[in-house]
Amino acid sequence: MTAPILLTMGDPAGVGPEITVKALAERDPTLRRRVAVIGDRDVLVRAAEVSGVDLPVIDVGAEGDGLQVDHVATDGLPGRFGVQDPACGEACFRYISRAVDLALEDPARCIVTAPINKAALNAAGHHYDGHTGMLAHLTGSRSSWMLLASEKLSVLHVSTHVSLREAIGRATTERVLETIRIGNAHLKKMGNPEPRIAVAGINPHCGEGGLFGTEDDEAIAPAVAAARDEGIAVEGPVPADTVYHRAYRGAFDLVIAQYHDQGHIPIKLVAFDTAVNVSLGLPINRCSVDHGTAFDIAGTGKADHGNMLSALDYAEKIISAGR
Incomplete structure (x- = not known):
């Protein structure tokens, strides 16, 4: 396979197949040839039909213009959109496993992932918190990080899919x-x-000198000082109620968020349709749309594919940067 971008189509019953065909239909044929969709051929054909996309689904490497698919079979798919099904969770795992194998063969490639459903994934026996944890496991990585990148605000998380109580414990100086x-x-x-770079505090007003907690003074401030000693231009801890506004206005290129909602809420407020989810710390390149399977509108042709276009553009930038 020569395509440098490997696009996993996501949950077969979600909006992933639809936003995949819509986005690729809008790309120049030359750029379209750079993408191999890993998923189910029949589902992609149905997605094209409901989306009104006149783009043939062809095998990877076949002659002519079309949506190139690396077909990965899964038994028991529901055959319709908008349902949560363990077979779809199994399919998602197989698509991602296939993409990881191909990316490990050629580190210059970049995986772009359409959304999966965590409940379906776990119901199929694959117990991960989502893409990030699964990718870390499949690549044998000790840990990984979630970056949400947009034009005017980018956020990297210390922790993501854990309880708030556990997230506080994970905000160690080392992490x-x-x-x-x-x-x-x-x-x-x-x-x-x-x-x-700005590092958000974990407590209100960064603890107000210990009045509202000591984690900022005891764990976060020493990490910032150590990073500065290494020559990194970093400030913090900065109160979380002001740092995102400052970054959005141009004061910082990146905010380090201490936990999931502290980073996701501001990004989804200012860049809901354009933010790209990027996995860092892995031996492969991966970025993704920053939304879910949207079962309520799957199969209606209404799903907005703008986020997928942004993810494909970011993948091209990652590939170019790696040269």
Whole structure:
């Protein structure tokens, strides 16, 4: 396979197949040939029909223009959109496993993932918190990070899919420092010679001198100081109620969020349809749309594919940066 972008179509019953065919139909044929969709041929054909997309579904490497698919068979698919089904969870796992194998063969490739349903994935016996945890396991990585990137605000998370209680425990000096390093390295790779990074505090007003908690003074501030000693342009801890506004206005290139909602809420407020989910710390490249399976509108032709176009554009930038 020569395509540098491997697009997993997501849950067969969700909006993933629909936004996949819509996005690829809008791309120039030359760029379309750079994408191999890993998924189910029949589902993609149905998705094209409900979306009103006149684009043939062809095998990877076949002659002519079309949506190139690397067909991965899964028994028991429901044959309709808008349902949660364990067979779809099994299919998602197989698509992603196939993409990881291909990406490990050629690290220059980039995986782009359409949304999966965590409940369906777990019902199929694959117990992961989502794409990020699954990709870390499949690549044998010790840990990974979730970056949400948009034009005016980008956020990297210290922790994501854990309870708030557990997230506080994970905000150690070592983890925060490693998160700063990972974010700094990624932005440099993407062409920013000196990223400006802010680290959000974990407590209101960064603990107000210990009045509202001591984690900011005891864990986060030492990580920021250590990163500065390494030459990283980083500030913090900065109160979370102001840091995102400052970053959005241009003061910082990246905000380090301490937990899931602290980072996701501001991004989804200002860039709901354009933010791209990027996995860092893995031996492969991967980015994704930043939304779910939307079973309520799957199969209606209403799903907005703008986020998928953004993810494909970011994948092209990652591939170019790696050259």
